[in-house]
Amino acid sequence: QLKTNFYANICPNVESIVKNAVTKKFQQTFVTVPATIRLFFHDCFVQGCDASIIIASTGRNKAEKDHPDNLSLAGDGFDTVIKAKAAVDAVAQCRNKVSCADILALATRDAIVLSGGPSYQVELGRLDGLSSTSSSVNGKLPQPTFNVNQLNSMFSANGLTQSDMVALSAAHTVGFSHCSKFASRIGNPVDTTLNKTYAAELQQQCPQNVDPDIAINMDPNTPRTFDNMYYKNLQQGKGLFTSDQVLFTDARTRPTVNTWASNNAAFQQAFISAMTKLGRVGVKTGNNGNIRRDCAVFN
Numbered sequence: 001q002l003k004t005n006f007y008a009n010i011c012p013n014v015e016s017i018v019k020n021a022v023t024k025k026f027q028q029t030f031v032t033v034p035a036t037i038r039l040f041f042h043d044c045f046v047q048g049c050d051a052s053i054i055i056a057s058t059g060r061n062k063a064e065k066d067h068p069d070n071l072s073l074a075g076d077g078f079d080t081v082i083k084a085k086a087a088v089d090a091v092a093q094c095r096n097k098v099s100c101a102d103i104l105a106l107a108t109r110d111a112i113v114l115s116g117g118p119s120y121q122v123e124l125g126r127l128d129g130l131s132s133t134s135s136s137v138n139g140k141l142p143q144p145t146f147n148v149n150q151l152n153s154m155f156s157a158n159g160l161t162q163s164d165m166v167a168l169s170a171a172h173t174v175g176f177s178h179c180s181k182f183a184s185r186i187g188n189p190v191d192t193t194l195n196k197t198y199a200a201e202l203q204q205q206c207p208q209n210v211d212p213d214i215a216i217n218m219d220p221n222t223p224r225t226f227d228n229m230y231y232k233n234l235q236q237g238k239g240l241f242t243s244d245q246v247l248f249t250d251a252r253t254r255p256t257v258n259t260w261a262s263n264n265a266a267f268q269q270a271f272i273s274a275m276t277k278l279g280r281v282g283v284k285t286g287n288n289g290n291i292r293r294d295c296a297v298f299n
């Protein structure tokens, strides 16, 4: 059972310690924000929110982070958790008392706030997982080609509703994508649900044989602000992935997109609720987990 004051007696300043570390990292690079948010999502959807995503591969074990679906996770997300963990462990009382999974949950909230998104209380008390394998990622993460049925079934497998799915998708209001992830939409023929001007811009930014390391903004209007622009973009055919644009083309999710495009407060409330539910997915307690000394290595 998670609770917001879990560390009140164990490490009373954990929230400010993590926040300071994330802020410092943010001042070095904005990538901290999208990288950390996406890391949290990819952690929670595979074996639950247990920092299994942070484990490094060894000679004996190919870990989650080396699965093809995770190779595009930006290193700055991992680095944010490692730095925040070091800051927590620098306080004697807190040393090895706060899980990496909880540090990631807190850092995600802090990243959202640093980019202008809503603040919220983070439920805490997760343990770190005891396994991380590349094979366990198979079929657990949504693909950018997904339709609403596919999105709904994958989110509902994690206890999340269609409304939660639409709210969480707005995380694409910050951050970057590699051209390969949407190349099929701007090729021949161009996806008809794409705004024509936007399609031309994307073709220019992502010409054929573009450097595979090139990444472009997912929100063409406010790429560094965590806002409800995501939904306004969808209304104009400016969703980058099929999985984004279908939220507007499909009649089941379109009313939700329209509501949140015009009502930022309602979006923020839905987003907070969905993030809180995401943070409860597959939480480890008791013998199913522990508190890692090094977030990238099992104890």
Ligand code: HEM
Residues within 6 Å of the ligand: 033, 034, 035, 037, 038, 041, 072, 073, 074, 142, 143, 144, 145, 146, 151, 168, 169, 171, 172, 174, 175, 176, 177, 178, 179, 181, 215, 241, 243
């Ligand atoms: C709904 C289904 C989703 C699909 C199909 C999807 C897919 C993707 C893809 C393909 C990328 C680009 C990766 C790259 O090329 O580097 C991406 C980026 C991103 N995703 Fe998602 N995603 C989904 C949901 C989510 C959710 C629920 C969150 C968080 C709550 C999230 C957060 C992000 C962020 C922040 C980025 C930018 C990462 C960066 O700039 O480093 N996504 N997503």
Ligand SMILES: [Ca+2]
Residues within 6 Å of the ligand: 042, 043, 044, 045, 046, 047, 048, 049, 050, 051, 052, 053, 129
């Ligand atoms: Ca996990």
Ligand SMILES: [Ca+2]
Residues within 6 Å of the ligand: 173, 174, 219, 221, 222, 223, 224, 225, 226, 227, 229, 230
């Ligand atoms: Ca934005």
